[in-house]
Amino acid sequence: MDIRLWHQILSPYEQAVDELMMKFRYMKREYQERGQYCPIEHVIGRVKSISSIMEKMQKKNVPEERMEEEIEDIAGIRIICQFVEDISRIADEIGRRSDLEVLEIKDYIRNQKDSGYRSYHLVVRYSVETIDGRKDINVEIQIRTMAMDFWATVEHSLQYKYKGRIPERVSSRLSKAANAIISLDDEMSSVREDIMDAQLSSQLRYNLIEDIVGSIENLYRMASRREVEKIQEEFYRIYQQGNIEDLKQYHDQLDLIAQAYKAQKNRQGDGIKQVAE
Ligand code: 0O2
Numbered sequence: 054m055d056i057r058l059w060h061q062i063l064s065p066y067e068q069a070v071d072e073l074m075m076k077f078r079y080m081k082r083e084y085q086e087r088g089q090y091c092p093i094e095h096v097i098g099r100v101k102s103i104s105s106i107m108e109k110m111q112k113k114n115v116p117e118e119r120m121e122e123e124i125e126d127i128a129g130i131r132i133i134c135q136f137v138e139d140i141s142r143i144a145d146e147i148g149r150r151s152d153l154e155v156l157e158i159k160d161y162i163r164n165q166k167d168s169g170y171r172s173y174h175l176v177v178r179y180s181v182e183t184i185d186g187r188k189d190i191n192v193e194i195q196i197r198t199m200a201m202d203f204w205a206t207v208e209h210s211l212q213y214k215y216k217g218r219i220p221e222r223v224s225s226r227l228s229k230a231a232n233a234i235i236s237l238d239d240e241m242s243s244v245r246e247d248i249m250d251a252q253l254s255s256q257l258r259y260n261l262i263e264d265i266v267g268s269i270e271n272l273y274r275m276a277s278r279r280e281v282e283k284i285q286e287e288f289y290r291i292y293q294q295g296n297i298e299d300l301k302q303y304h305d306q307l308d309l310i311a312q313a314y315k316a317q318k319n320r321q322g323d324g325i326k327q328v329a330e
Contacts, residue, residue, distance in 0.1 A: 054117050059103055062121070065188045066128040068181045070098040073130050073192060080146070088257050090249050092139035092146075094199060098130045125157070125176045126193035133202050136245050137162070137238050140173050140196045147175060147194065154178040156191065162201075168224075169231030170205060172197040200234045200241070254297060261300050262292070268307050275314040284310065 077096040084091035101109075106124055109115070115123045132143055140162065148155055157176040165171050173196040180189050197205065208227055211219050219227070241248070265288055272281045284307070291299045 063100055063103075063127070065181045065183055065190055066100045068183070069128045069179050069190055069192055070100055070130065072181065073128075073179065073194075074098045076152075077130070077132060085256055086260070088253065088260055090253055092134050092136075092142040094133045094135050096130065096132050098128075101127050101129065121190070125191045128179075128190060128192040129195065130192060131195045131197070131202070133197060133199055135199060135248070136242050137198055138242060138245065140198070143196050144173060144175060147177065152179065153192075165231075168208060169228050170208065171201045171231070171234070172205060198238055198241075200237045204231055204234045258297055258300065261297075261304050265300070265304055265307060268304075268311050272311060272314060275311075275318050 074096050077093060081091050081093045081096070084093075101124070106120070106127060109124055110117075110120060113123065121127070134140060134143060144158075147153055155175055155177050157174075159174040159176075162171050162173055175194045175196070177192050177194060178189055179192050180187050204227075207230075211223060211227070215223070269281065269285055269288060272284060288303065288307075291303050
């Protein structure tokens, strides 16, 4: 293949990775804004390097013209979550999307690899619009817990260091570590409800404070400075007490106050219009 074509071929893959990372980050944001538990901890993505693609083609005997069909992970998205239970939730969510078509599933959690590797892989078809028109490409989405990711990252570096021939003394340690990761994921799952509750109330508190600060800021445009300063002092007092129920109540009261000021402002506006007429 003409060396100059590489970047042209990989460009839609770059676009797909950028777009999908943004879409999954928005998915996370949607959960957070609704005050719901989010199964996504974070999302990363990459386009496979030219050297890594060439290596895989050589290893799997893939002819140049079949590269895009047979190397399924040229575009790769990795979704990291906290609990094993989150993995199926994310996979279901992906299955429901109209912009992704699931072509293949590789469940290395039920069927752990001999290396000890655990992760849930989906190969999906995704369309990007380019200046040459629409292009359908394959994207590999890997979903795994933080613990699985820790193990895979370390093992991947060792594979690189030992060029795929990890010495027995290291691989037996890795295998023990893989079992420890399974136990860790199990332990975390057993306290999942508590952790989720804690995270939800911290998210709720975050959303409430964002809303309250926004509402008080708006009030400065509608009410007198002295009145808003009093409201603001009340907010700081309740905030310092740290009771979430009081914050919720204050948030609702503030909504009513803002509505009353808005109505008053509208009446004044109508009055001015009438005088002008
Ligand atoms: P990189 O650097 O992550 O891009 P194959 O690569 O032939 O074993 P296949 O059928 O192409 O497998 O796809 P598969 O099994 O879904 O694996 C593709 C990717 O999964 C790999 O990409 C790794 O990211 C990850 N993976 C699979 N097996 C292992 C493993 O034993 N250890 C670790 N750490 N990761 C694994 P690449 O191409 O290896 O590299």
